[in-house]
Amino acid sequence: MLSDSIVVLTGAGISAESGLRTFRDNNGLWEQHRVEEVATPEAFESNPERVYRFYNDRRAQLAEPAIQPNPAHLALAELEKACSGEFLLVTQNVDDLHQRAGTRNIIPMHGQLRQARCLRSGEVTEIVTDLDASNRCDCCQPPAPMRPNIVWFGEIPLQMDRIQQALCQADLFIAIGTSGQVYPAAGFAALAAECGAHTVELNLEKTGGTFEQGFYGKATEVVPDFIN
Ligand code: BJW
16 A cells, blocks of 8 residues: 555544534534525625624634544554655645644645635735734735635635546545535545556445445544544
8 A cells, every 4th residue: 555656635633633613513503603694605706794703703713722633644654654656645624734744745626714814915924813804915016805715615626637637547546534515626536546546445434435345433543543
């Protein structure tokens, strides 16, 4: 496995045991919001303050000392170091727990909580504090408003060309802690399989996706077990 070309896709389930909520438990309610109510360009247009607040709260939560990478994040960072072939971790998560665990070759395809994007030029800046309608960029003249650097429904996820290329060259594709309900990520296993990869799912429970192998249980247990 270690000389193979490996693509890993992670979702909210990998960060659940670090204390971050997944999206599709609690009847689809996420911190009292339906994700579709806050994670769309239309929501930002009609009620920007609510959307800024939603992401400010999550950014603040991410900064809490209790929120740390867990053994699943750490095991993936070790897998990357041990892999002599190509390794790419594609995450749908907007937290930074993989990066903090030490993963280097990573694509956060749905953006990052700790980034803001200029509404005019698209330039991305790192942020640690709250963002609201009064914040202005450093890149434009006159300075322009900023939005969270998050990929909302109806927007195109980041670095899709690079992801598709890696999926087509992968020998092994592993999906971890994702329900497979959101596209295009939900289609990655099928694309990798079509290109010849062996596909594996690691999750608390079986999802509706088609995988050649599946191992079920908490990410902090099944991910290190699978890798070691
Ligand atoms: C554990 C565990 C533990 C728990 N251990 N496991 C109709 C048909 C098909 C597609 C569409 C359609 N209508 C619209 C679309 C497209 C749309 C879409 O897919 N909608 C669906 C709802 C149908 N997609 C888009 O709009 C995307 N863009 C797009 O398609 O552009 C077109 C295009 C693409 C490519 C090329 C060219 C053009 C954009 C999607 C943006 C998603 N954004 C969000 C919110 C923003 C980020 C944020 O605020 O955080 O991203 S939605 C939300 O869902 C978030 C997540 O990244 C994403 C995926 O969720 P995830 O990670 O799978 O979490 P859950 O909660 O669903 O699942 C958790 C899993 O963990 C479960 O399986 C548990 O069992 C497991 N688990 N605890 C192990 N301890």
